[in-house]
Amino acid sequence: MKDIDIVKYLAEKKALVDEALKNYFANTNSLFEIMHYSIDRGKRIRPILAIMSFDANGGEDMNIILPVACGLELIHTYSLIHDDLPSMDNDDFRRGKASAHKKFGEAMAILSGDGLFAYAFELFTQGNGLIQEKYSVIKSVSEAVGPKGIVFGQSLDINNEIDATPKSLRRIHVNKTAKFIAVSIKCGAIMARAPEHIIDKSYNAGLYMGILFQYTDDILDIIGEKKKLGKTPGKDVAFGKLTAPAIYGLEGAKFRAERYAELAKTGFSALGERFRILNQITDFILNRTF
Numbered sequence: 001m002k003d004i005d006i007v008k009y010l011a012e013k014k015a016l017v018d019e020a021l022k023n024y025f026a027n028t029n030s031l032f033e034i035m036h037y038s039i040d041r042g043k044r045i046r047p048i049l050a051i052m053s054f055d056a057n058g059g060e061d062m063n064i065i066l067p068v069a070c071g072l073e074l075i076h077t078y079s080l081i082h083d084d085l086p087s088m089d090n091d092d093f094r095r096g097k098a099s100a101h102k103k104f105g106e107a108m109a110i111l112s113g114d115g116l117f118a119y120a121f122e123l124f125t126q127g128n129g130l131i132q133e134k135y136s137v138i139k140s141v142s143e144a145v146g147p148k149g150i151v152f153g154q155s156l157d158i159n160n161e162i163d164a165t166p167k168s169l170r171r172i173h174v175n176k177t178a179k180f181i182a183v184s185i186k187c188g189a190i191m192a193r194a195p196e197h198i199i200d201k202s203y204n205a206g207l208y209m210g211i212l213f214q215y216t217d218d219i220l221d222i223i224g225e226k227k228k229l230g231k232t233p234g235k236d237v238a239f240g241k242l243t244a245p246a247i248y249g250l251e252g253a254k255f256r257a258e259r260y261a262e263l264a265k266t267g268f269s270a271l272g273e274r275f276r277i278l279n280q281i282t283d284f285i286l287n288r289t290f
C-alpha cells in the first residue's frame with residue numbers, strides 16, 4: 001500500500017467535520033451561536049483521528065462516526081475555552097481570534113464551555129442502534145476527559161508547586177493531552193466494531209501519539225509563530241510551566257519527540273497495513289508548525 005497525500009487527506013476530512021459541525025449548530029439558540037464562535041477554526045485533529053481509525057478498522061458509513069467525531073471536537077473546544085479563562089491560563093487569543101471570554105465576557109464563556117461539554121454527549125447518542133458501542137464511547141470518553149484525565153491533568157498543570165521531574169511532566173502530558181488523543185482513536189475503533197485487542201492496542205499507540213502531540217505543543221511554544229499557531233507562544237516560559245523543553249532542553253525535547261513518534265508508529269504498524277495512515281499522521285504531528 002502506498003502512502004497517501006496526508007495534507008490533502010487532512011483537508012478533506014476537516015471539511016467533512018466542519019460541514020457536520022455546521023449542521024449541529026444550525027437552527028438553535030443564541031447560546032449555540034456563542035458556542036459556535038469558539039468551535040469555528042481549529043485543526044480538527046481529534047475528530048480526524050476518530051475517522052482515520054474508523055476507516056482503518058473497516059468502518060464505512062460516515063453517519064456512524066461523524067456524530068462521535070464532532071462530539072470529541074466539542075469537548076476539546078470546551079477545554080480550550082476554560083483553559084483560556086483569567087483564572088486558568090489567561091489567554092486572550094485562541095484559534096486566530098479573541099478568546100471566548102474576551103469576546104463574550106467570562107460568564108458566557110464558562111457557560112458556552114459547559115454547553116459544549118454536555119452537547120457532546122448528546123451527539124454520542126445520535127443515530128439508531130449500536131447501543132453497546134455508544135455506551136463504550138461514552139464510558140471511554142468520560143474517563144479520558146474527566147477527573148481521571150484532562151481535568152486532572154489541568155489541575156496538575158496550573159499547580160506551580162509541582163515537582164520539576166520527568167515523572168511529573170509525563171503525568172501532566174498523559175492526563176492533559178494524551179488520553180484524549182488516544183481515546184479519539186479508540187472511539188473510531190469502537191464504532192467500527194473492531195475486536196477488543198485492536199481497540200486496546202490502538203489506544204496504547206495513541207497514548208504515545210498524544211505524548212508526542214504535547215511535546216510538539218511545548219516545543220512550538222518556544223519556536224512557533226503566533227500567526228501560524230493562532231495562539232500566543234512564549235506563555236509556558238513566561239509562566240514557568242513544567243514542559244518538555246524545561247526538563248530536557250529544546251534539543252532534548254525534540255529528540256524525545258522523535259522517540260515517541262517511533263513508539264507510536266511501532267504500535268500502529270503492528271495492527272496492519274490499513275493503519276499506515278496513522279503512522280503518516282504521527283509524522284505530520286512530529287513535524288507540525290501549527
Ligand code: GRG
Pocket residue numbers: 041042043044045076078079080082083088095150151154176177213214217290
Ligand atoms: C480547562 C478542563 C480544562 C482543561 C484544559 C486543553 C487544555 C486543558 C489546556 C490547553 C493548553 C494545552 C497545551 C492543552 C493540551 C492539549 C492541546 C495541545 C491543545 C491544543 O490543541 P490543538 O493544537 O488546537 O489541536 P486546535 O485549536 O487546532 O484544535
